[in-house]
Amino acid sequence: MLKKLLDQMATLKRVQNVALLGGVHGNEMSGVFVAQKFMKDPTDITRNSFKTTVLMGNPKAVEKCTRYIDVDLNRQFSKENLNATNIDASYEVQRAREISNALSKDFGSPDVVLDMHNTTANMGNCFIIQDKQQVLSLHLINYIVKKAIHKAPAHILCVSNPKYTYNCSRCLAPNGIGLELGPQPQGVLLAELFQRMQELVINSMDFFEAFNSGATSDSFQADVYNIMEKVDFPRDSDGNITAMIHPRLQDKDWEALNPGDPIFLTFNGKTIGYDGKETMFPVFINEASYYEKHLAFWLTKKETFNVPAIKVQ
Amino acid sequence: MLKKLLDQMATLKRVQNVALLGGVHGNEMSGVFVAQKFMKDPTDITRNSFKTTVLMGNPKAVEKCTRYIDVDLNRQFSKENLNATNIDASYEVQRAREISNALSKDFGSPDVVLDMHNTTANMGNCFIIQDKQQVLSLHLINYIVKKAIHKAPAHILCVSNPKYTYNCSRCLAPNGIGLELGPQPQGVLLAELFQRMQELVINSMDFFEAFNSGATSDSFQADVYNIMEKVDFPRDSDGNITAMIHPRLQDKDWEALNPGDPIFLTFNGKTIGYDGKETMFPVFINEASYYEKHLAFWLTKKETFNVPAIKVQ
Numbered sequence: 001m002l003k004k005l006l007d008q009m010a011t012l013k014r015v016q017n018v019a020l021l022g023g024v025h026g027n028e029m030s031g032v033f034v035a036q037k038f039m040k041d042p043t044d045i046t047r048n049s050f051k052t053t054v055l056m057g058n059p060k061a062v063e064k065c066t067r068y069i070d071v072d073l074n075r076q077f078s079k080e081n082l083n084a085t086n087i088d089a090s091y092e093v094q095r096a097r098e099i100s101n102a103l104s105k106d107f108g109s110p111d112v113v114l115d116m117h118n119t120t121a122n123m124g125n126c127f128i129i130q131d132k133q134q135v136l137s138l139h140l141i142n143y144i145v146k147k148a149i150h151k152a153p154a155h156i157l158c159v160s161n162p163k164y165t166y167n168c169s170r171c172l173a174p175n176g177i178g179l180e181l182g183p184q185p186q187g188v189l190l191a192e193l194f195q196r197m198q199e200l201v202i203n204s205m206d207f208f209e210a211f212n213s214g215a216t217s218d219s220f221q222a223d224v225y226n227i228m229e230k231v232d233f234p235r236d237s238d239g240n241i242t243a244m245i246h247p248r249l250q251d252k253d254w255e256a257l258n259p260g261d262p263i264f265l266t267f268n269g270k271t272i273g274y275d276g277k278e279t280m281f282p283v284f285i286n287e288a289s290y291y292e293k294h295l296a297f298w299l300t301k302k303e304t305f306n307v308p309a310i311k312v313q
Numbered sequence: 314m315l316k317k318l319l320d321q322m323a324t325l326k327r328v329q330n331v332a333l334l335g336g337v338h339g340n341e342m343s344g345v346f347v348a349q350k351f352m353k354d355p356t357d358i359t360r361n362s363f364k365t366t367v368l369m370g371n372p373k374a375v376e377k378c379t380r381y382i383d384v385d386l387n388r389q390f391s392k393e394n395l396n397a398t399n400i401d402a403s404y405e406v407q408r409a410r411e412i413s414n415a416l417s418k419d420f421g422s423p424d425v426v427l428d429m430h431n432t433t434a435n436m437g438n439c440f441i442i443q444d445k446q447q448v449l450s451l452h453l454i455n456y457i458v459k460k461a462i463h464k465a466p467a468h469i470l471c472v473s474n475p476k477y478t479y480n481c482s483r484c485l486a487p488n489g490i491g492l493e494l495g496p497q498p499q500g501v502l503l504a505e506l507f508q509r510m511q512e513l514v515i516n517s518m519d520f521f522e523a524f525n526s527g528a529t530s531d532s533f534q535a536d537v538y539n540i541m542e543k544v545d546f547p548r549d550s551d552g553n554i555t556a557m558i559h560p561r562l563q564d565k566d567w568e569a570l571n572p573g574d575p576i577f578l579t580f581n582g583k584t585i586g587y588d589g590k591e592t593m594f595p596v597f598i599n600e601a602s603y604y605e606k607h608l609a610f611w612l613t614k615k616e617t618f619n620v621p622a623i624k625v626q
Contacts (some may be wrong), residue, residue, distance in 0.1 A: 032555075050516060066379070186499055188599055189554075250503060291378070
């Protein structure tokens with residue numbers, strides 16, 4: 001029995017460098033203000049066993065309170081962009097290089113990136129991972145969700161589907177996690193979401209400190225939602241939307257969507273049903289910044305699997 | 314008795330020209346899409362006894378899904394701006410002139426302006442008037458609130474306080490009314506709010522048609538909230554905010570705020586209480602676009618008065 005338990009135990013490298021990013025989108029205010037607070041006074045996120053760096057992702061966009069200046073920064077962290085040196089690149093490509101350089105030069109490549117975002121969708125506390133093999137990330141999420149005093153429905157979203165991966169800041173570390181808290185309008189700071197974000201970050205530091213000190217994290221069963229499909233709004237030949245998210249779908253992120261369920265309502269009051277063949281779980285329903293990306297919501301499938309216990313090597 | 318009733322009856326001029334504006338702020342989506350719909354097909358807002366014109370306030374800002382390009386259009390309708398002819402004026406000043414000219418030249422000065430807006434604040438259906446002497450406007454609001462199937466808490470906000478009036482599109486007509494529907498994030502179209510906005514507009518046309526046809530509108534008691542004071546976020550010497558709207562104030566628009574009630578929460582978790590001496594009614598709490606205007610919320614006082622019955626001259 002003991003042998004079996006030990007067999008299931010994964011030993012992982014010590015966490016040495018944690019990067020905390022806010023304001024990668026300049027109008028997502030929880031991350032902007034949590035980052036500003038910890039840049040001024042990092043006491044609450046400083047631990048003995050690892051280094052933490054806080055960066056403001058897109059300072060010009062933060063100043064203008066807009067998502068980006070030229071292009072979406074959180075799509076610019078490709079190897080091509082980061083390795084190129086052209087000085088005529090867009091502001092965000094230059095900023096992606098600066099962030100990447102700051103993290104790798106200043107303290108070695110980060111083990112963890114916590115990238116703080118908000119969404120206008122009713123996503124609660126959403127944790128985005130690149131891959132379900134991010135075992136340390138999954139343990140971290142499990143810990144900070146359980147420990148939270150400022151509660152919200154919590155879910156893990158996995159974007160490993162090669163059709164839909166994108167070159168985001170999370171890709172800078174093997175344990176890159178997007179903290180997507182919602183619902184919050186762009187340009188608005190809600191105290192409740194600030195508190196949720198701040199607590200998730202501080203508790204993350206506690207988790208890494210305990211992990212580095214040799215604490216064992218027990219195995220557990222994780223539910224992960226895998227992105228399967230992108231759904232756009234109905235549009236006319238000029239690209240203008242011809243329908244809205246149906247009131248019965250609005251705010252129903254993470255809930256089962258069954259064939260025939262209403263998804264859109266035209267401006268003339270006609271309901272459009274979901275024409276898929278199986279139950280899916282929609283997420284990022286009616287996110288403001290996705291209109292220009294031709295995205296009304298994502299469809300995901302739920303997967304449950306065992307995450308092995310871990311301890312530090 | 315009959316004489317007394319007749320004494321209280323105000324006779325008002327026939328409504329000849331109604332202007333419907335959407336997209337005066339380009340990221341307030343209910344007005345943008347209701348205006349687009351009625352520009353394409355005005356059937357639902359066309360009546361026999363008066364003319365209706367629909368205009369998109371700020372088409373460039375609508376295209377970019379931003380509040381404005383250079384300056385806030387809804388502050389540019391001053392006589393100075395409208396009478397000047399300089400071609401180097403900002404886009405919005407030029408646009409204010411174009412709107413004013415279009416409305417006065419195309420069909421004579423409008424009797425009514427219905428200006429469709431959204432707010433991120435929990436304002437429900439808010440009707441903004443310039444003056445409580447807008448008797449026709451008050452009857453209109455009374456009618457469309459009662460007739461609505463798509464319900465929301467409804468209130469009238471009066472900005473006659475000379476300290477806080479501003480040169481907005483409503484000023485183009487003696488019966489200028491701002492329809493401020495919330496809560497809705499900037500850049501998001503909620504079907505529920507689209508339906509509310511559309512219904513208020515269509516029912517407005519019914520009201521004017523009935524009024525022009527000689528229907529009497531009975532006297533009633535109106536509650537109006539008068540703007541008394543502007544409250545800014547606490548800020549440091551650099552102008553950065555140092556506190557958020559308190560969770561216990563968030564979404565409490567139109568509710569009584571008493572001395573000592575929490576209004577702000579600092580980033581370190583300290584509550585700041587309301588230091589006023591009397592009960593007030595806060596509105597536009599945590600509206601996204603007001604951060605740059607140094608405005609966390611307005612304080613209003615409630616006034617109840619009799620509105621005389623009306624009929625057409």
